[in-house]
Amino acid sequence: xxxxxxxxxxxxxxxxxxxxxxxxxxxxxxxxxxxxxxxxxxxxxxxxxxxxxxxxxxxxxxxxxxxxxxxxxxxxxxxxxxxxxxxxxxxxxxxxxxxxxxxxxxxxxxxxxxxxxxxxxxxxxxxxxxxxxxxxxxxxxxxxxxxxxxxxxxxxxxxxxxxxxxxxxxxxxxxxxxxxxxxxxxxxxxxxxxxxxxxxxxxxxxxxxxxxxxxxxxxxxxxxxxxxxxxxxxxxxxxxxxxxxxxxxxxxxxxxxxxxxxxxxxxxxxxxxxxxxxxxxxxxxxxxxxxxxxxxxxxxxxxxxxxxxxxxxxxxxxxxxxxxxxxxxxxxxxxxxxxxxxxxxxxxxxxxxxxxxxxxxxxxxxxxxxxxxxxxxxxxxxxxxxxxxxxxxxxxxxxxxxxxxxxxxxxxxxxxxxxxxxxxxxxxxxxxxxxxxxxxxxxxxxxxxxxxxxxxxxxxxxxxxxxxxxxxxxxxxxxxxxxxxxxxxxxxxxxxxxxxxxxxxxxxxxxxxxxxxxxxxxxxxxxxxxxxxxxxxxxxx
Amino acid sequence: xxxxxxxxxxxxxxxxxxxxxxxxxxxxxxxxxxxxxxxxxxxxxxxxxxxxxxxxxxxxxxxxxxxxxxxxxxxxxxxxxxxxxxxxxxxxxxxxxxxxxxxxxxxxxxxxxxxxxxxxxxxxxxxxxxxxxxxxxxxxxxxxxxxxxxxxxxxxxxxx
Numbered sequence: 001x002x003x004x005x006x007x008x009x010x011x012x013x014x015x016x017x018x019x020x021x022x023x024x025x026x027x028x029x030x031x032x033x034x035x036x037x038x039x040x041x042x043x044x045x046x047x048x049x050x051x052x053x054x055x056x057x058x059x060x061x062x063x064x065x066x067x068x069x070x071x072x073x074x075x076x077x078x079x080x081x082x083x084x085x086x087x088x089x090x091x092x093x094x095x096x097x098x099x100x101x102x103x104x105x106x107x108x109x110x111x112x113x114x115x116x117x118x119x120x121x122x123x124x125x126x127x128x129x130x131x132x133x134x135x136x137x138x139x140x141x142x143x144x145x146x147x148x149x150x151x152x153x154x155x156x157x158x159x160x161x162x163x164x165x166x167x168x169x170x171x172x173x174x175x176x177x178x179x180x181x182x183x184x185x186x187x188x189x190x191x192x193x194x195x196x197x198x199x200x201x202x203x204x205x206x207x208x209x210x211x212x213x214x215x216x217x218x219x220x221x222x223x224x225x226x227x228x229x230x231x232x233x234x235x236x237x238x239x240x241x242x243x244x245x246x247x248x249x250x251x252x253x254x255x256x257x258x259x260x261x262x263x264x265x266x267x268x269x270x271x272x273x274x275x276x277x278x279x280x281x282x283x284x285x286x287x288x289x290x291x292x293x294x295x296x297x298x299x300x301x302x303x304x305x306x307x308x309x310x311x312x313x314x315x316x317x318x319x320x321x322x323x324x325x326x327x328x329x330x331x332x333x334x335x336x337x338x339x340x341x342x343x344x345x346x347x348x349x350x351x352x353x354x355x356x357x358x359x360x361x362x363x364x365x366x367x368x369x370x371x372x373x374x375x376x377x378x379x380x381x382x383x384x385x386x387x388x389x390x391x392x393x394x395x396x397x398x399x400x401x402x403x404x405x406x407x408x409x410x411x412x413x414x415x416x417x418x419x420x421x422x423x424x425x426x427x428x429x430x431x432x433x434x435x436x437x438x439x440x441x442x443x444x445x446x447x448x449x450x451x452x453x454x455x456x457x458x459x460x461x462x463x464x465x466x467x468x469x470x471x472x473x474x475x476x477x478x479x480x481x482x483x484x485x486x487x488x489x490x491x492x493x494x495x496x497x498x499x500x501x502x503x504x505x506x507x508x509x510x511x512x513x514x515x516x517x518x519x520x521x522x523x524x525x526x527x528x529x530x531x532x533x534x535x536x537x538x539x540x541x
Numbered sequence: 542x543x544x545x546x547x548x549x550x551x552x553x554x555x556x557x558x559x560x561x562x563x564x565x566x567x568x569x570x571x572x573x574x575x576x577x578x579x580x581x582x583x584x585x586x587x588x589x590x591x592x593x594x595x596x597x598x599x600x601x602x603x604x605x606x607x608x609x610x611x612x613x614x615x616x617x618x619x620x621x622x623x624x625x626x627x628x629x630x631x632x633x634x635x636x637x638x639x640x641x642x643x644x645x646x647x648x649x650x651x652x653x654x655x656x657x658x659x660x661x662x663x664x665x666x667x668x669x670x671x672x673x674x675x676x677x678x679x680x681x682x683x684x685x686x687x688x689x690x691x692x693x694x695x696x697x698x699x700x701x
Binding site: 499 | 570572573574575576577583584585586589590591593621626628683
């Protein structure tokens, strides 16, 4: 009996199936939310039907019976919506969204899934029941999908890349190969006279590689808009649960970010939006009393600002209550050390919640802290702006290039540090007036500059080094400052590796980087360094 | 019955579930990260990923361990909040892999082990010696500090 070996790669097929299923389900989610706005739009229903049908077809290709049957139920309900024998009301939309979650979980498990779980079967059954052609038209109250507002969502493991971009990458790879071939030839058969040519070819390879690197990094960039729009579901479900009315407005301005960043921001935004709807927005009656529209607006905006991506999450609700925050901060023993602008940052401390009632949605005080850690892990910052009665907005800033930066390497004691090259103004000889100590003031070229001796700042032992050097940096915001280091080691590209949420926030350090030697070097954050040194209350040495 | 890896730090034998152990490395130079507690020795490069390395004996109140010929780093997977974190645990030597049944892990005494109770799952006899079975997630959680500038006593960064 001959064994039939499959002549295709089943793993690859399942991978493609999973990715496509996820895309279809995301499209369907958006479609359902759109349907809620315009329940009679036949084109929206038709598109939903097409997606469900495609999903069913894909499922049959990989012999995923459970998914096929579930998708079929969905199809039938959609057919009745098309026929007009069923009308899409809030209850129906909620049930269909819950069914999308079921389909997602089932698709994720793959064809090995034997059956629906009890809760899943119940959801599908409820959808069936709702989808029965009804007379008279039922006036059921909306059943909010409470079991986890964030549905099971597989992190995106693939991206779409324009073929033209891949073609260019391939060209560059080819050109680099040719150039290197030339170098090899010169090395083996050349003579001293060929040195100039070798240097020239090396320069060409460098330029080609830089272009290739940029293309590879760009390939990882995806528009952030779709992820923003998916948050509409969270807003809808939290609003339903809290008895509020809210709508999500998205302005993505075509901003693209690294695909991993999108995934990491997804949870951050979900946390912040839950908070905005649960705490920020008032109940419809309260809003109307304040001459505001009953439906609150929550807005997410993405934009570029120099070398950073800026994401704003805002609401037009009641604003942060300064009194309550101060009170809570005092209870937690924080208040005494807070300057005015820092008071708002208190909301990011774990266990900080001014909510009277701990709700399912938020109020445990954990959400914002998680969001802050995630943002810091991306080397970003967050700022808060609020106006009582008008609303609150959070501004997240993320550096644009996450992976590789041009770095300026310095040595302090036995450790190596990397400075972002863009912040380096100049290197200079140690001025005669440079004193001892961790901080001080010095004069360089008739300019008075504060200085920081990194040896002291980073807590290295031993006194002043025998030989020192000075690097003048511009931290972006604020005046220049001089860093006193032991040795200057030149420029190099540095691959940035975040230190990770485990470390939390390390003063003055943005991330880590791996040197050519394989050792880890710390990347200095000039703006954070500057900020820490200029905090009120810190005396100049 | 499950398998446990045991290792020695400052004369004491500790054990952790082998399911949490990813690999064991020779000790390598660690890059110190400023403003972290003494027991966080720093970070290393593990095939392109930057991983923290901790010194448990220092965390339990002892001295920083000197590096010896047999010093190793046990790469462990711990649960931190909702994520997995990979952390290196420095040890003087790796001792053995042993099978332990749940019942064999007895409640740790309230004092005398030198290790705070919340870090231990219990104690067990591995061959002839008493090993302290560690609760990986608890013992490897970072020092709880508020992450927000200005809300805790500022680390005296300039001991000028």
